[in-house]
Amino acid sequence: MHVDKVKHDFEPKIVALVCTWCTYAGADLAGTSRMQYPPNVRVVKFPCTGRIDPVFILRAFQKGADGVLVSGCHPGDCHYMAGNFHARRRFAAFRKLLEFVGVDLSRLQFSWVSAAEGGKWVEMVTELTERVRQLGPLTEFRELELAEQWSGSTLTTPELKEAYQAI
Amino acid sequence: MSRIGVFVCHCGENISRTVDVEKVAAEVGRLFGVAYTCDYKYMCSDPGQNLLKKAVAEHKLEGIVVAACSPRMHEKTFRNAAKAAGVNPFLCEMANIREHCSWVHEDRDEATAKAIDIVGMMVERVKRNKKLQPITVPVTKKALVIGGGIAGIQTALDIADSGHQVVLVEREPSIGGHMAQLSETFPTLDCSQCIMTPKMVDVVNHPNITLHTYAEIEAVDGYIGNFQVKVRKKARSVDMAKCTGCGICMAKCPQKKIPNSFDKNLGFRPAIYVPFPQAVPNTPVIDRENCTYFKTGKCGVCQKVCGPGAVDYTQEDEIVVEQVGAVVVATGFQLYDIGPKPAGSPIEGYGEFGYGTIPDVIDGLTFERLASASGPTGGKIQRPSDGTEPKSVVFVQCVGSRAREKGISYCSKICCMYTAKHTMLYKHKVHDGQAYVFFMDARTPGKGYDEFWRRSIEEEEAVYIRGMVSRLYQKGDKIVVMGSDVHVGVQVEIEADLVVLATAVQPREGADTLAQKLGISYDKYHFYSEAHAKLRPVECATAGIYLAGACQGPKDIPDTVAQASAAAAKVMTLFSRNELEREPIVAKVNERFCVGCLACRKVCPYGAVEEKEIRDRSGNLIKVVAYVNPGVCGGCGTCQATCPSKSVELDGYTDEQIMAMIEAL
Numbered sequence: 001m002h003v004d005k006v007k008h009d010f011e012p013k014i015v016a017l018v019c020t021w022c023t024y025a026g027a028d029l030a031g032t033s034r035m036q037y038p039p040n041v042r043v044v045k046f047p048c049t050g051r052i053d054p055v056f057i058l059r060a061f062q063k064g065a066d067g068v069l070v071s072g073c074h075p076g077d078c079h080y081m082a083g084n085f086h087a088r089r090r091f092a093a094f095r096k097l098l099e100f101v102g103v104d105l106s107r108l109q110f111s112w113v114s115a116a117e118g119g120k121w122v123e124m125v126t127e128l129t130e131r132v133r134q135l136g137p138l139t140e141f142r143e144l145e146l147a148e149q150w151s152g153s154t155l156t157t158p159e160l161k162e163a164y165q166a167i
Numbered sequence: 168m169s170r171i172g173v174f175v176c177h178c179g180e181n182i183s184r185t186v187d188v189e190k191v192a193a194e195v196g197r198l199f200g201v202a203y204t205c206d207y208k209y210m211c212s213d214p215g216q217n218l219l220k221k222a223v224a225e226h227k228l229e230g231i232v233v234a235a236c237s238p239r240m241h242e243k244t245f246r247n248a249a250k251a252a253g254v255n256p257f258l259c260e261m262a263n264i265r266e267h268c269s270w271v272h273e274d275r276d277e278a279t280a281k282a283i284d285i286v287g288m289m290v291e292r293v294k295r296n297k298k299l300q301p302i303t304v305p306v307t308k309k310a311l312v313i314g315g316g317i318a319g320i321q322t323a324l325d326i327a328d329s330g331h332q333v334v335l336v337e338r339e340p341s342i343g344g345h346m347a348q349l350s351e352t353f354p355t356l357d358c359s360q361c362i363m364t365p366k367m368v369d370v371v372n373h374p375n376i377t378l379h380t381y382a383e384i385e386a387v388d389g390y391i392g393n394f395q396v397k398v399r400k401k402a403r404s405v406d407m408a409k410c411t412g413c414g415i416c417m418a419k420c421p422q423k424k425i426p427n428s429f430d431k432n433l434g435f436r437p438a439i440y441v442p443f444p445q446a447v448p449n450t451p452v453i454d455r456e457n458c459t460y461f462k463t464g465k466c467g468v469c470q471k472v473c474g475p476g477a478v479d480y481t482q483e484d485e486i487v488v489e490q491v492g493a494v495v496v497a498t499g500f501q502l503y504d505i506g507p508k509p510a511g512s513p514i515e516g517y518g519e520f521g522y523g524t525i526p527d528v529i530d531g532l533t534f535e536r537l538a539s540a541s542g543p544t545g546g547k548i549q550r551p552s553d554g555t556e557p558k559s560v561v562f563v564q565c566v567g568s569r570a571r572e573k574g575i576s577y578c579s580k581i582c583c584m585y586t587a588k589h590t591m592l593y594k595h596k597v598h599d600g601q602a603y604v605f606f607m608d609a610r611t612p613g614k615g616y617d618e619f620w621r622r623s624i625e626e627e628e629a630v631y632i633r634g635m636v637s638r639l640y641q642k643g644d645k646i647v648v649m650g651s652d653v654h655v656g657v658q659v660e661i662e663a664d665l666v667v668l669a670t671a672v673q674p675r676e677g678a679d680t681l682a683q684k685l686g687i688s689y690d691k692y693h694f695y696s697e698a699h700a701k702l703r704p705v706e707c708a709t710a711g712i713y714l715a716g717a718c719q720g721p722k723d724i725p726d727t728v729a730q731a732s733a734a735a736a737k738v739m740t741l742f743s744r745n746e747l748e749r750e751p752i753v754a755k756v757n758e759r760f761c762v763g764c765l766a767c768r769k770v771c772p773y774g775a776v777e778e779k780e781i782r783d784r785s786g787n788l789i790k791v792v793a794y795v796n797p798g799v800c801g802g803c804g805t806c807q808a809t810c811p812s813k814s815v816e817l818d819g820y821t822d823e824q825i826m827a828m829i830e831a832l
Contacts, residue, residue, distance in 0.1 A: 015832060020239075028237045031266025039277040042284055043267055044828050045238075047752065050770070051804025051820055060829050079708055080803030081688055081772040090808065122271075162199045 012066035012132040014041040014125070017056060019049045019084070022073035022114045029118035037122045038129040041069070048072065050083025054094040057108065061141045067107045067132035069124065074112040084112075106131055107138060169294045170202035172228040173286060174219055176210035176235035178265055185269040187279040191234065194283045198290050202226050211241050216248040223252035230254075230293040234262040234286045255298035257751070257819060262289040284832060291827040299751040299818055304798045306392040307492035308742045309334065313384055313681070314497035316344020317724060318716025318731040320366050322495045325735030327375035331742050334489050335370065336398055337380045341446035342367055344499055348429065348532060350539035350546070352724055353588040354619035360445060360541060367447040377489075381452055385486060387494070387684050390773070390799040391711030392747050396489045402482040404453035405439070409477035412449035416469035416478060417441070425457045427543070431533040433551060434543030439469045439478075443541060453478075493711050493738045494685065496695060497731065498678060500717035502530055503567040503575065503671035520566060520668055525641050526552040528666045531585055538592045548596050550665055553644070557664030560593055561648045562586045562604045563636050567671030569607065575671050577692065580721035582669035583610045587620045589667060590629035602629040603661055605636050605650050613723065632659055639666065672721040686773065687712055694720050705734045709773075710801075713737050752802035752819045754795045760814035761792040767806035767815055768793060775799035776806065 018024050024045050030037070046052055049072030057068050070091060078084040091110050099105055109128050113121050175192045177183035188206045196204040203226040207215050210233060222228060231254060233245045238261040246256035264282040272278040308331050312323045315337030323333045335342070346352075347367075349359035370376055385397035405416075420437035427434045429442040438458040439451045459466040460480060470478040505522045521528045527550050529537075540546040550557050564586055568579040583606070590602040609631070611617040623629045634651040641647075645662040652659050674693040682689045687707040688696045695718050698706040705713050715731040716722060722730070741747075754767075758781060768776035779794035793815070795806070804817035813822065 013832065015829065024237075025239065028239060028263075028266040031237070031270040034270050036273060037271055039268070039272045039274070039281045042281070042288065042832055043263070044288070044825065046804065046825075047817070047820055048803035048805065051808055051817060053808040053822070053825075055822075056825055056829060059826060060832075063830050063832060065829075065832065076688070076690070078772075080801050080805070081686070081708065082770075083772065083803045083805045086770050086805050086809065 008133060010133060010137060012040055012129060012137070013064055014067045014069060014129055014132065015060040015065040016041050016043045016069040016071065016125070017046060017049075017052050017060075018043055018070075018113075019072035019079075020045050020047055021079040022077065022112070023071040023121065025115035026113040026117045026121045029115065030121045031118075033118050035118060035122045037125045040129045041125050048078065048080045048083035049087035050078075050080060052087060054090060054097075057094070057098075058141075061103065061107075061138060064142055066135070066138045067109070067128050069128055070108070070110045071113045071121075071124070074114055077114060102140065103138070104135060107135065169200045169229050170227055171200050171230040171232060171290055171293055172203040172219070172222050172226060173201055173205075173232045173234060173290065174210055174215075174222075175204065175206040175264075175286070176215070176233065177206060177208045178210075178235060178269075179208065182235070182265050182269040185272060185275055185278045186264055186282045187275060190279055191264070191282045191286060195234075195286045195290065198287060200294055201290060203228060210235050211244055216244070219245070219248050220252040223249070223254055228254065229258065230296065231259040232262055232286060232289045232293055233259065234264045234282065234289075236265040237261075237263045237267075257299040258293060258296050260289045260293050260296065262286040288828045288831045291831040292824050295821070295824045295827050297818065301748045302751050302753065302797050303746045303748055304390070304392050306742065306744060306747055307394075307490050308332065309489070309491045310493045310495060310738050310742075311336065311394065311396050311489060311491040312495045312497060314344070314499055314716070314718070315339070315342030315370075315378075315380065316497060316499045316716065317346040317363065317366075318497035318499065318718075318727045319344070319495070320370055321728050321731035322497060322715050322735045322738075323376055324366065324369055324373065325732050326738050327373045329735075329739045329742075330375070331739070332375050332377070334377045334379065334396075334398075334491060336382050336384060337378075338383050339442060340381045340403070340440075340450075340452045341442045341448070342370060342378070342380060343443075343445075343447065345532070346724060347443065347445070348539070349535050350542070351588065351592060353584045354613070354615040356588070356591070358540075360539075364445045364447075367445070371447045378448065379487065380448060382487075384681060384684060387686070388774075390796075392492045392741070393798065394491045394494060394711065396491055396494070398487045398489060400485040400487055402455075402484050403450065404455070404478065404480055404482050405451055406477045406479050406482075407448065407450045409475045410450045411475055411477075413474070414451075415472050415474070417451055419468050419472045421466065421468060422457060422459060425454065430536045430543045431529075433533065433536055445541070453480075493713065493741050495713045495715055495734045495738060496681070496685065496687070496707075496718055497715040497734075498675045498681060498718040500672045500721065501675050502532055503673045505530075505567055505668065505670050519639065520563065520636070521639050521641070521646070521666075522668060522670075525639075525646060525666075526550075527557075527646055527664065528639070528668065530668050530670045531582065531589070534589055534667045538589070538596070546596070548593060548600075548665075555664070556597055557600065558597070559601045559603070559661065559663050560665045560667060561636075561646075561661055561663040562589060562602065562667045562669065563648075564604065564606045564669045565608075565635070566668040568669075570671075575673070575692065577721070578610060579669075579672040580610070581672065581723045583608075583620065584613070584616055584723065586667075586669050587611075587623040587629070590623045591627050594627040594629070602627070603648075603663070604629055604631045605648075606631055606633060607635060613725070634659070672717065674718060678718065685709070685712055694718065705730055705737055711741070749798075750802065751797075752817065753797045753800040754802070754804065754806050754815050754817045756793050756795055757814040757816065758792045760812050762812050762814075763791040763793065764811065765793055766809050766811060767795075770805045770809045772803065772805070773799050773801045775801070
């Protein structure tokens with residue numbers, strides 16, 4: 001897949017929360033097959049989608065993610081037998097909550113990508129990136145996060161961050 | 168404060184072509200807590216690993232991040248290197264900048280920026296990693312094999328021959344399974360009994376095998392290396408220790424007309440019986456549903472005639488508890504009963520083939536019994552209705568199999584071959600007979616299989632008609648079979664004396680119940696699922712449980728035996744160690760915060776969560792908390808995400824670690 005070189009005004013930040021057995025392996029396959037996709041996604045690996053606490057999604061939005069992707073094994077294929085079923089129920093409820101809070105649900109994608117579906121991973125990441133790019137940056141949560149900070153100054157340098165963490 | 172070393176790999180040109188590795192090393196070096204960075208052409212090579220070890224010693228590193236390929240590739244390599252350098256292996260993490268970065272992006276600046284992010288995330292994670300120690304669990308060197316067909320027998324013999332104890336559980340009164348029912352086997356036309364019965368005798372005589380026939384699995388607890396299995400030994404009503412197998416009880420039993428299910432109801436047996444004359448063990452059982460004594464209390468003939476006094480009407484079911492280290496499931500298959508819809512089956516019967524209503528429409532296994540020398544006809548091919556020799560036989564393939572609309576979309580694999588065998592057996596016994604086969608596809612992928620199939624056409628003159636049977640009805644004493652020949656494009660009508668349906672192979676009834684007892688997964692047809700279709704074909708996803716034979720999917724005898732031996736080899740590998748080392752990625756409960764709601768227990772797929780009582784010094788109960796048994800825990804972390812009080816933590820994936828990674832972005 002060839003990615004066009006057009007520079008966009010806004011590059012969304014996408015956080016992908018994936019399980020190690022299916023989607024992480026699927027993303028690996030996309031890599032070994034040298035498929036190309038937008039570089040906006042950052043992968044966080046979990047043992048199972050069942051481990052993914054909805055709080056992580058909130059935290060990602062709060063910390064600057066414009067889109068979040070949650071992906072694991074297909075129903076019935078879970079390495080831990082039922083983890084993805086628990087995850088599915090949890091996120092069905094969580095989406096309602098997120099909608100209530102006022103986050104555009106198209107910023108959050110939940111899907112199944114097996115270890116053999118490198119192509120599906122690429123498609124999904126490309127689509128989500130494009131969709132979130134259309135939506136623009138997610139600022140509401142981020143502002144909230146800034147207001148939370150004790151000094152109000154943005155912690156841009158590692159030194160400041162270190163000082164902040166030391167307290 | 169942590170001293171972390173970051174090692175950036177070029178992977179030849181694989182990473183360095185699109186990612187500016189020097190820049191990554193330099194940028195990451197500015198991160199708080201990073202004490203040392205370097206880059207090298209091949210980090211996984213011997214000099215690369217030495218570089219890592221040397222840096223640990225020189226810079227007193229406490230954590231390591233290797234920015235290279237996928238952890239699925241080399242995590243073990245670098246963790247071992249870390250261990251050799253004196254760093255706890257779980258303080259070494261990999262940042263995947265190859266599969267997830269350099270290979271999937273073209274723009275050098277963007278890829279470099281992403282690589283810096285990825286490495287930064289892992290640095291934050293490693294700072295919060297804890298030293299973990301591998302968990303060791305002892306191994307009970309005794310195996311349980313469920314199912315006494317050829318798969319179970321082969322597995323049991325292989326394990327027992329290696330010097331380990333085996334418990335073989337079979338639910339029928341005798342071992343042997345379907346293979347004991349067959350007449351000859353493809354593609355060599357070996358007599359099934361001749362190759363099967365010696366193996367059955369080996370099982371019963373083997374000093375390392377404990378055989379429980381007429382028994383079922385009641386419950387399974389525990390985990391790899393340490394399972395507790397409850398086996399229900401159903402009441403045989405005959406004392407196995409006293410019985411000599413003389414058979415006088417069976418001869419004298421006044422009940423003679425009970426359909427013999429081993430002979431597919433073609434023959435009859437008494438109420439006290441062995442399924443077939445070569446049964447192992449050769450001890451009869453009383454079928455209490457049909458026994459006059461159990462129904463009316465009047466009879467007792469078998470007890471009176473039994474010389475050793477082995478018949479015991481008061482015998483009750485017995486529960487035997489076995490401690491085993493590994494379980495092999497070999498429960499086999501059953502044929503799809505296409506007649507009226509079987510109770511509890513989700514699949515509708517066909518009806519249109521007349522099975523169950525026309526007596527001379529039979530299934531493949533019934534034909535095996537007809538052709539078998541030990542069968543009800545002594546090996547003569549006879550019609551079930553009137554006992555005459557059929558002069559024309561129609562075989563119909565793919566009945567139930569590959570029928571998506573009926574709910575079985577898979578190929579049953581063995582029917583093409585056994586139908587070819589049937590045409591031969593028929594022709595060998597009825598020389599002037601004619602066999603017709605309606606087939607959809609002929610699938611003969613095996614050693615000598617295609618040659619065998621061709622022989623049935625070329626030498627035994629079986630007429631193969633490509634097409635499905637559309638209608639079938641009784642006309643006088645003939646069965647009219649109507650179908651189409653799609654090769655020629657004409658309608659075909661055959662007047663047959665006997666119709667044999669190659670019905671679909673299905674998992675055994677109750678396969679799902681057993682799977683739930685064992686905690687293993689099964690597919691939508693209820694065949695058991697292997698851990699990996701290609702690379703782990705005999706293991707279940709649940710550690711310590713292995714699969715053999717047709718319970719995993721349709722299989723012929725050679726495949727079954729091969730898989731059975733493979734499962735045995737896996738068990739032996741497990742038994743070659745006294746202790747098992749497991750990854751310490753397990754959940755732990757913080758007892759201070761746990762409120763004992765046990766929501767975690769409800770979601771745990773392994774049943775690893777137990778109740779634990781916390782008492783004070785004088786023994787008063789303070790509270791009940793959850794406890795995760797580290798030996799059982801699979802490490803999925805579902806409990807942690809479920810816990811309302813956040814008092815379960817999965818080692819290696821704690822909230823702190825994940826949050827740090829997300830926040831580093």
